[in-house]
Amino acid sequence: MTEHGDRTAAATSLRIGGLGVRYPDGHLALDGVSVVVHDGETVAVVGGSGSGKSTLVRAVLGLLPAGTVVAGSISLEGVGDLTRMRDRELRGIRGRHIGYVAQDPYASADPWWTVGHHVGEAWRVHRLRVPAQEIVARVATLGVDDARTRLGDRPATWSGGMLQRADIVAATAHRPRLIVADEPTSALDVEVARTALAALVAQSRSLLLVSHDLDMVAEHADRIVVLDGGRIAQELIVGRRGAHALQDAASHPATRRLLAALPGSVARPARPAARVGSGVEAADSEVVAALEDVTLAYSGGDAVVAGVDLRIAAGEVVGLCGPSGAGKSTVLRALAGLLRPVSGTVRHGDVALWTDDGTRPRPGFVMPIFQDAAASLNPRWPIWKTVAEATATTSLGNRRLSAPDVRRRAYDLLRSVGLGDVDPQARPRRLSGGQRQRVAVARAMGGGAALVVADEPTAALDTVYAQEIVDLLRALADSGCALAVVSHDERRLRSFAGRVLRVADGTVTPD
Amino acid sequence: MWTGVLRRVGQALLTLAAAAFVVWCLQLLAPADPARQVLIAQGVTDPTAAQVAGLRAELGLDDAAPVRFGRWAAGLVTGDLGTSWSSGRSVASEVAGRLPATVRLCAVALGLAALAAVPMALAAARWRGGALDLGIRGLIFTGAAVPSFVVSTVVLDVVVLGWGLGSIIADGSWGGALLPAIPLAVGAAAMWARVFRAALVEAASSGAVEVSMGRGATPTRALLIHMVPPATPPLLTAVGMTVGSLLAGAAVVETVFTWPGIGRYLIESIVARDVPVVQVLVLSGVLAYVVASLLVDLAVSAMHAQTERRA
Numbered sequence: 001m002t003e004h005g006d007r008t009a010a011a012t013s014l015r016i017g018g019l020g021v022r023y024p025d026g027h028l029a030l031d032g033v034s035v036v037v038h039d040g041e042t043v044a045v046v047g048g049s050g051s052g053k054s055t056l057v058r059a060v061l062g063l064l065p066a067g068t069v070v071a072g073s074i075s076l077e078g079v080g081d082l083t084r085m086r087d088r089e090l091r092g093i094r095g096r097h098i099g100y101v102a103q104d105p106y107a108s109a110d111p112w113w114t115v116g117h118h119v120g121e122a123w124r125v126h127r128l129r130v131p132a133q134e135i136v137a138r139v140a141t142l143g144v145d146d147a148r149t150r151l152g153d154r155p156a157t158w159s160g161g162m163l164q165r166a167d168i169v170a171a172t173a174h175r176p177r178l179i180v181a182d183e184p185t186s187a188l189d190v191e192v193a194r195t196a197l198a199a200l201v202a203q204s205r206s207l208l209l210v211s212h213d214l215d216m217v218a219e220h221a222d223r224i225v226v227l228d229g230g231r232i233a234q235e236l237i238v239g240r241r242g243a244h245a246l247q248d249a250a251s252h253p254a255t256r257r258l259l260a261a262l263p264g265s266v267a268r269p270a271r272p273a274a275r276v277g278s279g280v281e282a283a284d285s286e287v288v289a290a291l292e293d294v295t296l297a298y299s300g301g302d303a304v305v306a307g308v309d310l311r312i313a314a315g316e317v318v319g320l321c322g323p324s325g326a327g328k329s330t331v332l333r334a335l336a337g338l339l340r341p342v343s344g345t346v347r348h349g350d351v352a353l354w355t356d357d358g359t360r361p362r363p364g365f366v367m368p369i370f371q372d373a374a375a376s377l378n379p380r381w382p383i384w385k386t387v388a389e390a391t392a393t394t395s396l397g398n399r400r401l402s403a404p405d406v407r408r409r410a411y412d413l414l415r416s417v418g419l420g421d422v423d424p425q426a427r428p429r430r431l432s433g434g435q436r437q438r439v440a441v442a443r444a445m446g447g448g449a450a451l452v453v454a455d456e457p458t459a460a461l462d463t464v465y466a467q468e469i470v471d472l473l474r475a476l477a478d479s480g481c482a483l484a485v486v487s488h489d490e491r492r493l494r495s496f497a498g499r500v501l502r503v504a505d506g507t508v509t510p511d
Numbered sequence: 512m513w514t515g516v517l518r519r520v521g522q523a524l525l526t527l528a529a530a531a532f533v534v535w536c537l538q539l540l541a542p543a544d545p546a547r548q549v550l551i552a553q554g555v556t557d558p559t560a561a562q563v564a565g566l567r568a569e570l571g572l573d574d575a576a577p578v579r580f581g582r583w584a585a586g587l588v589t590g591d592l593g594t595s596w597s598s599g600r601s602v603a604s605e606v607a608g609r610l611p612a613t614v615r616l617c618a619v620a621l622g623l624a625a626l627a628a629v630p631m632a633l634a635a636a637r638w639r640g641g642a643l644d645l646g647i648r649g650l651i652f653t654g655a656a657v658p659s660f661v662v663s664t665v666v667l668d669v670v671v672l673g674w675g676l677g678s679i680i681a682d683g684s685w686g687g688a689l690l691p692a693i694p695l696a697v698g699a700a701a702m703w704a705r706v707f708r709a710a711l712v713e714a715a716s717s718g719a720v721e722v723s724m725g726r727g728a729t730p731t732r733a734l735l736i737h738m739v740p741p742a743t744p745p746l747l748t749a750v751g752m753t754v755g756s757l758l759a760g761a762a763v764v765e766t767v768f769t770w771p772g773i774g775r776y777l778i779e780s781i782v783a784r785d786v787p788v789v790q791v792l793v794l795s796g797v798l799a800y801v802v803a804s805l806l807v808d809l810a811v812s813a814m815h816a817q818t819e820r821r822a
Contacts, residue, residue: 061725063721063724091729094724095726102721104718108718109719110723112737112740112741121728121736125728154817156817167722170726
């Protein structure tokens with residue numbers, strides 16, 4: 001624990017003392033955690049998945065599942081110890097004394113109601129009159145144009161950054177002393193996330209900010225608490241100076257791991273890309289997949305993107321970035337041969353797809369890696385079988401999954417993605433998010449694919465795991481595979497992609 | 512949007528046309544000479560060859576099958592549903608006389624089912640995992656497992672004969688529809704409650720519910736405001752499917768309660784080999800099913816159009 005010097009004199013907003021949380025299944029999620037948030041201060045809690053960050057948020061909000069055992073105290077200034085309160089009392093405190101900003105603005109706004117209803121609910125749940133004029137004014141202040149009309153629209157027509165602003169207005173509705181924000185920016189594009197976070201900090205009196213993104217919170221937090229395995233690993237005073245200010249102070253291994261995983265950090269210099277180019281044209285070597293003057297649309301809809309020319313060569317990593325909904329994934333689907341273009345040609349190697357003679361590239365030519373590894377693995381299969389399936393039906397011809405050589409190859413592949421110490425017989429649910437994504441990479445490698453398409457492969461992972469997956473993908477490309485990667489994390493994308501293309505406003509342009 | 516509606520309506524019409532064809536063709540597979548069967552049904556115990564031949568000519572049975580189908584289909588489109596073989600009256604008037612009773616029975620059954628299913632599902636979802644949820648789920652499974660003729664018999668024996676409530680003579684009126692509607696409603700309510708509860712529980716894990724609770728909403732408010740709307744389309748779909756299958760249920764219940772509707776008429780017509788009547792009744796079952804599904808589909812897709820982000 002670091003001493004806070006002059007800060008000890010300031011009034012506290014929240015004082016968490018020796019907090020322990022044990023879930024009904026016996027898992028001890030938090031152990032002896034003490035955090036103080038002073039009035040007017042922003043305290044960030046960072047840590048990898050499983051560090052107990054989200055449990056901390058739930059504990060402060062009093063939203064832990066029934067049967068959870070809580071030790072220690074959570075004292076909110078002017079209210080008292082929240083751990084001693086009944087549900088009914090807590091409901092009156094939530095929203096009025098503690099504001100809450102959730103992780104994903106797309107998910108937090110109910111699609112069945114208007115955004116105005118979403119914001120107004122902050123008053124309605126406490127049976128208060130909804131101040132329509134005030135809401136319009138406050139939403140407009142945060143940079144939403146034509147706020148009065150837009151508040152009458154459904155969330156589906158709002159962008160993530162704007163929705164996050166609506167969330168902030170709702171969270172600060174009753175001017176609470178404390179705002180609790182759970183990964184408020186992880187679902188947003190980087191530029192949008194930065195401004196949304198700045199707006200959140202500006203609107204909050206004091207803020208407890210939970211995040212896995214050390215880089216971003218270091219610019220806004222006064223102090224950073226690093227959680228590791230449910231305990232406090234280190235507490236750092238950063239004073240909103242950014243992550244570089246932490247390099248010397250980071251003494252705990254958990255902190256250093258988080259720092260080292262930052263793209264372009266001192267500890268990990270950006271890897272020089274194997275093939276550096278800036279145009280849309282691939283380098284001279286063999287073109288694995290190409291889109292030629294392609295226009296893409298979903299059935300009956302308007303064109304999502306038009307006039308796309310894109311070639312990917314063996315051993316090359318091409319990144320696709322751009323705002324949400326611009327069509328990044330659509331381009332990727334076309335590249336993978338999953339979406340028939342309205343016009344133009346899709347080529348896999350020498351084969352033109354979607355032609356009348358119906359020539360198809362060999363099975364396993366393209367392998368996908370998805371954002372949600374858990375959903376892409378068969379939950380009832382041991383992980384070796386998932387990898388073996390790709391091997392047996394593609395690179396080794398049609399073979400039984402349990403054939404000894406198929407199984408051996410699957411085991412080798414799992415070892416090669418760093419899963420040597422994980423039981424190949426394990427089912428996916430026993431693995432962490434990062435390990436599951438490794439299985440997905442091993443499956444992509446096992447097919448002997450010429451082209452791997454990855455849609456947000458690191459978005460669901462915290463920074464440490466994300467960097468490991470990036471290293472694996474880069475290694476996959478270095479072995480001669482062509483890679484197309486969609487990501488909203490442009491910095492990370494640039495750290496390993498040879499070229500990054502921007503998908504925006506219906507076109508694909510070199511960036 | 513409108514192209515989608517037109518396509519869906521087109522599909523519905525095609526389904527009806529195909530159903531009409533299949534329903535008509537089934538009579539070709541039936542053994543024995545229909546003319547002879549009709550004569551037997553009309554009380555001629557041992558019809559002579561001349562009688563049979565005369566009737567065949569009268570019914571147009573000697574024409575080729577495509578000609579007969581064309582004549583029948585053209586009649587359907589123009590509203591001429593043919594003539595009942597057993598009564599000699601027009602099928603349209605026979606059905607029209609019995610349809611109101613069945614509509615009353617089905618409407619009361621649907622109302623009862625909704626009154627039972629919606630509160631049960633809401634209560635189960637509100638206190639999910641608790642004793643009430645467990646009890647309601649037990650009821651739902653029992654309701655789904657017990658056949659409607661068993662419920663009908665119990666209602667007749669216990670309520671009507673045992674307690675002396677209601678009347679054993681079914682008159683087809685609104686008031687008399689309550690008891691016969693119970694067996695029909697039980698099966699429907701069980702299915703709706705199961706579907707609705709599952710959809711509500713699924714919606715409980717949404718971000719909107721979490722945020723609402725995080726802002727201080729009561730669980731009941733979160734249920735009604737943020738879980739009921741997304742759970743409505745699955746419920747509507749279940750309702751649509753039930754409406755379509757009501758005729759089959761009505762056939763059983765109307766027979767047990769001697770309810771003067773088209774369900775019992777269907778059974779009687781099958782026994783009497785009254786092919787024109789059976790064809791029209793089966794086809795009207797298909798029609799109910801197709802129309803109900805169409806309306807539900809259109810309503811659900813209109814709801815989703817508002818909520819979905821274009822990818």
